[in-house]
Amino acid sequence: MLFTEDFLHYVWKFRLFERSTLQTTAGETIEIQSAGQHNFDSGPDFANARIKIGETTWAGNVEIHVSSSDWKKHNHTVDKAYDNIILHVVYRDDDPLILANGRVVPTLVLENRIPGELYSRYHNLVYGNQTIIPCEATIGKLDDFTLKTWFTRILIERLEKKSVAVLSALQLNRGDWEETFYQFLAANFGFKTNAMPFELMAKSLPQSILAKHKNNSLQIEAFIFGQAGFLDDDLQDEYPRKLRTEYEFLQKKFNLTPIDNHLWKFMRMRPLNFPTIRLAQFAALVINSNHLFSKIIDIKDPKALQKLFTDIKVNQYWDEHYQFDKPSKPASKNMGETSAHLLLLNTLALFLFSYGKYNQQQYFIDRSLKLLETLPGENNNIIADFDSLGVKARSAFESQAILELKNYYCDYKKCLQCGVGNKILKLA
Template identity: 70%
Template sequence: MLFTEDFLHYVWKFRLFDRLNLCTTEGEEIEIYSVGLHNTHAGPDFQNARIRIGDTTWAGNAELHLSSSDWQRHGHTDDNAYDNVILHVVYNDDAPVTLPSGRAVPTLELKNRISSDLYQRYHNLVFGNQTIIPCEAGIGRIDPLTMQNWLTRVLVERLEKRAEAVNAALAINRGDWEETFYQHLAANFGFKTNALPFELLAKSLPQNILAKHKNNPLQIEALIFGQAGFLENEPEDEYPRSLKKEYDYLRKKLSLTPVENHLWKFLRMRPQNFPTVRLAQFAALIVQSSHLFSKILELKELKELRALFADIKVNDYWENHYRFDKKSPPSAKHFGQASVDTILLNTVALFLFSYGKHIQTTYFTSRALKLLENIPAENNHVTADFTNLGVNIFTAFESQALLELKNNYCDYKKCLQCGVGIKILKPG
């Protein structure tokens, strides 16, 4: 048989082996009251098991290996963490195991106790020739309750991991949530292509500098475009020339160093997504908004959150320009709903969740999940693949969870750690 130790963990955890006349390799009768709690960290695989061996009921840990000799090979012999192992569960018993104290560890061999049907289903799932995900033949038939429960868990895992990055940035910003939110928001204004230069821009231009010029939109725009490196050369049009004049003065006064302009990407982008347009929108948001994160904590309705970003109005210059000194046909440069929802998904929901975790209040984490439930699903190749496999995807809650599922479970074939994989493998 070809399988991993994870399969043995799965078999033990759900007792999917023949339990008739269980006995150790030494012939002592075994009765399993509890297999224990699966331990995914260092130490024995299952903790707090309760097992009767012969006439004695033991409470302790169970360790699982493909072969008994793996005990020695994995360095458990001299590891005190394994002194409380009461049962060694193996597929193949090929060597006795003894602790430094001299106590022999009872062994249960499962070689002839795992059904060929279970093994075949496992083999087809993990070692099959699937093209998209391991369970592509069965995921569309998973009942809605199982799917929803698992996607909820996976989504929370995704948000918790991303919250770690928020906490790291928060520590650098000395606990300033507004500044941390501002930096993260800036990165997301650049979307994937220009996230880095947008983030560098925000870090080079703290909110306390912008706050001093809030009543002068031209100076805000000058600071944004100047720090982005778009005012290094002498412009032709009057508007960018006025920006450069303001920026040159402020740059000297505030000892500013702009972001390297070559970092900004225009290639293969729709003009509406040019970084110059996004910078104009970002500047407009800065002008009209103050204490943005505090406002977000107060607003509960999706339409109110959307309004924070949808109502921003850029300088009239951009109505017929996508870049400085290059005129274009008139076109509104408002922030479209799809772009707004991307910001709500990647920044607002994340920060609501992170803040709730930080202050240990489920009110904000629940609001984050509810927000994702009310935003339409993303449209990308991952969601398209799942849709083609029969998975219903309506909201960002589901699309974000499926991205996490694909990237951190399916791609690594962690089927035995996945609620969908376990459901497919379970008998009946």
């Protein structure tokens, strides 16, 4: 048979083997009271197992190998973490296990105890000729409850991983949630292409400085465009010249250093996504919503959160411009729903989750998940592939879960650690 230790871990964890008349290789009876806790870190495969061998009940660790000789191949002989093994579970026994202290470790052999049908399903799942994901022939047939349950779990996994960056930045900002949120929001205003210069601009211009000028829109706009490096050129129009004059004063007052203008990217972008337009929208948001994170914590209605972005009005100069001194046909430059949805998804939902995790308040974690349920699903190649398999992303909750499933389970064929894979393997 062709399989990995992961398959044996799965078989042991869920006791998917013939359990009648279990015996060690020495002939002692075995009763599995608890298979133990699956250990995905270094050390024995299962911890805190309870196994009755003969007349004695043992509590300790279980190690699993395809062949008993793998113990030596994996250098467990010289690792004291394995000295308290109470049972060695193997598919085949080709080298009886004796520890350095002379103790013979009881061994359970699973050869001829694993159902052929289970192995066949496993082999087809992991070693088949699929083109999208291992379970592409079956996943669309699963019940909604199984998918919803697993999607919830891996979505939380995804948010927990992303929250690490939030909490790390929070520590650097000395516990200031407003400043941390402002920096992340700015980066996401760059929508990948200009995320880095947006973040650098925000870090060069603390939110606390902007808060002191919340009642002066011209100064807020001067701060943002000046720190972004767009006010150094020989500007001609009255509006950017006013910004430059205002910025020159503010720059000296606060000893500010702008970022390099060449960091911003315009090539192969739709004009509505030009960094100048995004900066204008960001300035309008700052003007309209001082201490934005506090508002987000207080606002419970997802539609009201969306209006924070779609209701902002950029300076009228941008109605007929995409860049300074370059007139264009009149067009609204206010933020559209699609962009607002992305900001709600990538910033607001993440921060509600992170805030709830940091303060151990499930209420905010639930609000984060609820917000994702109200947002439309994303559109990309991965989502389209799953849609072709019968798995539709009806909300951002589901599309984010699908991305996590594909990138961290399917691509690595972690079917045995996946709720979907587990369900498929257990299907009759």
